[in-house]
Amino acid sequence: MNFTKKRSFIGLAIALIITLTLGLLQPQVRFDYDFESFFPQESEDLQFYITHRATFENDNDYLLIAVKNQEGIFNQAFLKRVEEVQQQLLDLDKVEGIQSLLTLSQPVISPFGMRRNRVLDPEDVDRFEKQVLAIRDSDTWKDFYSEDETYLLLLLQNEQRIVKEDGDELYEEIQAILEGAFLDSFLTAGKIKAQGAFVTLLQGEFAFFLGIGFLLIVTILFVLFRSVWGVLIPLIVIAFGILWTLAFMLLMGKPLDVMTVMQPIILAVIGVAGLVHFINYYLTYVREGKSHTLAVQAAFSGLVLAVFLTSLTTSLGFLSLYFTQIPTLKYFGLYTGLGVAWMFLSMVLITPALLYLLPPLPAVDRPHIVSFWRKSMRTAFSWVIAHKKSIPWVFGGITLVAVIGLSQLKVNGYILDNLPEGNELMESFLFFDREFGGSKPLELALEKGAAVNSLVTMEALEAIERLEEFIAETYDAGVILSPLTLVKTTNQALNNGSPRAFTIPSRGQINRVNQMIPSISENSPIPLISEDLSKGRISARTSDMGSYTAKRMNAELEAFVQEHISPEILQVRITGTSHLIDISHEAVSKQLAKGLLLAFFLVALIAGILFRSWRIGLIVLIPNLIPLLWLTGMMWVFGIDFKLTTAIVFTVAFGIAVDDSIHFMTKFYLELKKRRSMLYALKRTFLETGKAIILTTVILAAGFGVLTLSQFGVTFYSGLLIASSLIFALIADLILLPVLLLGIRKSWMNLEGKAYS
Template sequence: MFEKKTSFLFLGIAVSLTLAIFFFRPKVVFDYDFESFFPQDDTELSFYQTFRNEFENDNDYLLIALGNTPDIFDPIFLQKAGNANSLIQDLPFVEKTVSLLDLEEPIINAFGIRYDRLLDWSNPEQLAESRNVIHQSKEFRGNLISQDSKYLLLIVKNEQRISKEDGDLLYASIKSILEDSGIEDYYSAGKIKAQGEFVSLLQKEFAFFLGVSFLLIVILLYLIFRSWWGILVPVVVLAFGILWTVSLSLYTGKPLDVMTVMQPTILSVIGLAALVHFFNHYLKFLRKGVEKDKAIEKAFSELVLAVFLTCLTTALGFISLYFTSIPSLKLFGLYTGIGVILMFCAVVMVGPGLLYFIAPSTTASRMDLAEKWHKGMRNLFLWTLYNQRLVVLMFILVSAFSVFAASQVKVNGYILDNLPRDHELVEEFNFFDKVFGGSKPLEFYVEAGDKTETLMELKTLKELDKLEQFIANHYSSAAILSPVTLVKGLNKAQNSGNPKAYAIPSQGQWLRMQDFIEKASESLPSKVISTDYKRGRISTRTEDMGSLKSKELNKDLKVFIENEIDPGQLKVKLSGTSHLIDISHESVTKQMGKGFGIAFVIVAVIMGFLFRSWRMSLVVLVPNIIPLLWLFGLMWILGVELKLTTAILFTVAFGIAVDDSIHFMSKLRLEMSEGKSWFYALKRTYLETGKAIILSSAILVSGFSVLTLSEFGVTYYTGLLISMALIFALLADLLLLPILLIPFKNIKKISDFQSSRP
């Protein structure tokens, strides 16, 4: 299959395919949509989509805080802020802005309803009166103005479900207006800003890791082969594999996202590990005096099955993520899995042909180094044999500790989970959490109970007010917008704007305001009640406290509703995008179990098919499960929390870690096929395969360690945890696997294994 003629044919096909990509270049698109991390099979998502269609998307806003010292009640500052606000209102994709700058309060009198401007800075007397009214009104302090009066909040409500491109244009325009406003102290936070910042960082990191990956590869190849051809051939092969994978993604309409940042490094180290096995085998034949063309053919022919199986198990480890319910993980797993197979194709289609062209016919023996490797592996094998009980005891103790640690690892995640907590974007969101009650949307769906006709019944409104007070205190939320807000505002309007009248009205006052409810509801910043008054929403913001704390608060909310709210008057349900993200993190056990279970079964089937023995395949899987247990121990020691982006790594790590075991067992099968005794075949396998396993593991660990340089949380933890899993797997393969295989020598005909001879 790998004769010179066939290899040149494969190389020609690969080059033609690559040239076609350059002639018909796909459009490079970067994107980040945090809604792609929502679990698609959760009923909460379909409920929220219905809720969103009736009311609005809860995160289509940008928060802007404009600051002034000593306070915002400065005519010059307010004029600058007013000008900026007017310019922002006129921008495309802006539906409205909400702030004290243009807020009007309703006043109901005998002649009907009129609206008075809340903040008037036209003269000192009006400004002083406005300041007094705002300070006395509890619905504004800590909401549209900070408690210390140093910051004015401007809420920009943008077009519903705005596209990434339009959101970028809008934020760029808003940023330009703020920079030219003359106001130096300002903060901003919101989806259109976060998505733009994420994509900008994504583009930088994609280019960075692509460059660093190739630099690392060149260094490793030089250290391993000390030859120009040993660097050039792998670099060309890996470039082909990465180009094919990225092009496939773009051709099929999948943009490059936060998960794609890892692909160049992942594919590079996997492809390089495969090439090292082939090259070592090729050099071994050259040292034995085999002619160059024959050495290339034999090296690739003997190892192609083993390398294919290692790539297949790695690919299936990624593809198993497709069976989770998170769109971003599904597509990352699918395309990375396909990318691993494409990288294998690049290795076997490009590698042999290039070797025929440029590889040397002979190689320096370097017997001293080879002898050192042989001696080192022999000593390690003998030590393992003489200390079997110690090795087994060590693995049992560490695994037992890891099982305990697994029960202690907490499930917790944040909205901006992919960024470090000290990142500038996170700090701006934290500013709004501390000064204005929160940046994270918090939504509740409310519905009239069986004992009432609408939410606008006075008794129902009192139940709703009781619920709002609990939400405000329990979640430490920002100001709340709801049907109660509407009614309290009308009651205040009926009392000449008296701040003390911002409360649930009496029976008589409630009856008098009926004619004004419809018009007043239209003047609210957001829709809070349906046209038939049977359904509504409680909308507020809270800090990004993490899914763990949110889960505890939500449990308390459930208890409060069950004990304090009359279901006949009011039905309540938590909803919103933040709630869906919390659910995503809380479902990590389910997602991890589903992905790992599928990966485990697939790998077990492959191992059973390869070795014709289920007992043998189960024994081989043991050293690859232990590293995953040890990861839990490491996470507990380091304080790493379990979340969606860390849970999926167990499946990926399993698919990669099992590769060394497959190489080991494939070599053992080859030794047995030559008629060697079980124990001698095991010894020869250990001495010859050990070096390749160590080298490939070193390459993989080095490659994945580069990912710890990332600012994205998912990329950082991928590098850290998979690197450690590979180290643990190497220890298990070199120390535990031989001990588990030794008892097979006592099987009379070794029928469990010898039947797998080629």
């Protein structure tokens, strides 16, 4: 492509038309955080859960509220105030119910009908002390108050699958009621709080990284080009690329989320790296005595293919994320990959026209810097050639250690993985884990086996009881509810509310209990059994112990079920939102491995077609595969687990790191076409392209390094690991790649039927 002045101005006009069109469509900025966007969408587990919740509702649509009374919660004045608060909360539109010691009741069935006795009634002066003693003596209610009896738990059920905007509004109303209740203090934890808190953090992070990215780019550009226009031109180009990307994404209905916070800085450093190549070539031609016009034309015409290929490989790295089943990662990969394309368009449509329109950039020679680079690169090249036999062994040894580290890595993620330590939201969830049996939902689906008529049979109930005992012991779960809870409650009701009757009824009483289950079930705080009594659920809460521990516990549960519960009596399956997020950590690792293999294949194919040799295509992969393996070794050394927030960096890092290899190989190929000897061509490539590779790596590593300032785990680890992988790739490109190229001399000699010697 020839970048004449006329064509460049046409490109600028096209850029303005694109900008005007996107502006007229008026994209609306929206921030969002949806827990379900981390579910593996096409998995059989998700399809099962969707069917399950159609009968038994969502398992995480609740808000935990702990209200404090320093003098103790079993205080009638305090409890009366809490009752008033509960009623105010229940009057809110999107509150469906509240469970607490003040709302729970025990049914009592007599010949005159059924009545319900409150578990705790602060108005009942005569029976209050007796009620408190009964609560303290029973394990049934222990998870509704803290061990030191200073906190009372209110479990608020909000509208099912509430949208974020409504959830934010509801949480603000709840917060206002609690703040106006003159309580000693209170804590909250739940989905409607977490989603709002995440978005607030997102907005701050987004603004922060836009600002810090701007300062970083200005600093780098000024150091490199020492002129106002040398800073402003790249800033204008990068701004257009980022704005096009964000506008396109928003117009396609994709809101800004925890992943897209990284997009501006990612696109900015990629744009700067590409522009540095263009402007450096332009300045080189100016120093050689070419006119301003010819320098612009030659720089862009000669380099556009190489920058296109590097943009393509970078885009492929991001696009490979599209092959995961996790929506958040899927669309981050898609729109960031497309964003790289928008940034490339911005560079080639806007930059040459601005250079033609504006005064020439100063091409000031700095002899001491030129001398430093020349001397350093020659020394480095001589060292590489002198150690060409030992270099592969050293790289092989380090890679072997990294592979051992890879085998030791475990997949482990948490529900609140992305929150910073010490964050109020994180601390509140940990409080409920510690004091109230957990904040994370644990959900099991139950179904009667072929040998029983329903779940309300002696055999099925005994199986459920064994299962509950195992869950309580293994998961240390709090407040376990199931069809067995309904049966025990009914049996207690039939025995005048006696606490001793809170047990499985005798065989003779089962039929009578069966008849009462529908009316008892209607008053249950959550649905626990289907109308035909064939399906049910176990609903509990646990602490967020991490997906690695959860997987081990789930395996123990499955082994227990297989050994102690006959499928002919009871069929059990782990499900729920927490389970889906836990398995998504492992699923994404496997899916990204497939995406990475596809990226390897495509890059090798592009390089093979470009250089017309499959051997050369494979050579391009080696110095870019090794850094990824070294990255796993680094994760092992520093104790960083595989999870959603770390697995993605491998495809992203590969897509960006391979750019340097392609620049190196392209320059080497051009030198060989000038009929220079193999060693001389390699030296020229090392001295000229090596400097550019170092500069762009420093720019990219610094840009991604900025992400380590983030409070979000996903952003922090992405910055740390991608920056590290780029440094590893630089080492491989400048030390290992030249040695590998010397090892395939015959392939280069056969290229296009020419002999290069």
